[in-house]
Amino acid sequence: MAHKEIEEKIIAELEKVDTVSSVKFEKSLDGFNGYPAHVIGDVMMDLKQKGVIDKVGTLGIADDEIKLNKQYKSN
Numbered sequence: 001m002a003h004k005e006i007e008e009k010i011i012a013e014l015e016k017v018d019t020v021s022s023v024k025f026e027k028s029l030d031g032f033n034g035y036p037a038h039v040i041g042d043v044m045m046d047l048k049q050k051g052v053i054d055k056v057g058t059l060g061i062a063d064d065e066i067k068l069n070k071q072y073k074s075n
Contacts, residue, residue: 006035006043011052014068019056023063 009032014020026044030037044066047053052072057065 002033002035003043003046005033006040007047007052009033010040010044010047011068011072014053014066017067019065019067021059021063022066023059025066 009029013025013029022044026037026041029035029040032040044053048055048066052069053066054069055064056067059065
């Protein structure tokens, strides 16, 4: 399913950084396998609700500082 593919990409990319702006991160994946940023954002919201992505702080209106929950890191 497409969501699984996007989830795996988000997790792989978040493993590379400590924390990141959710807005910049979403925009950086815009167009991944043809998916627009809003679809990436929807999957990110699902991952936040599942506890895979942690909100660290707020950077601005609708922009959170996020990181991968350490229990989901593969290394």
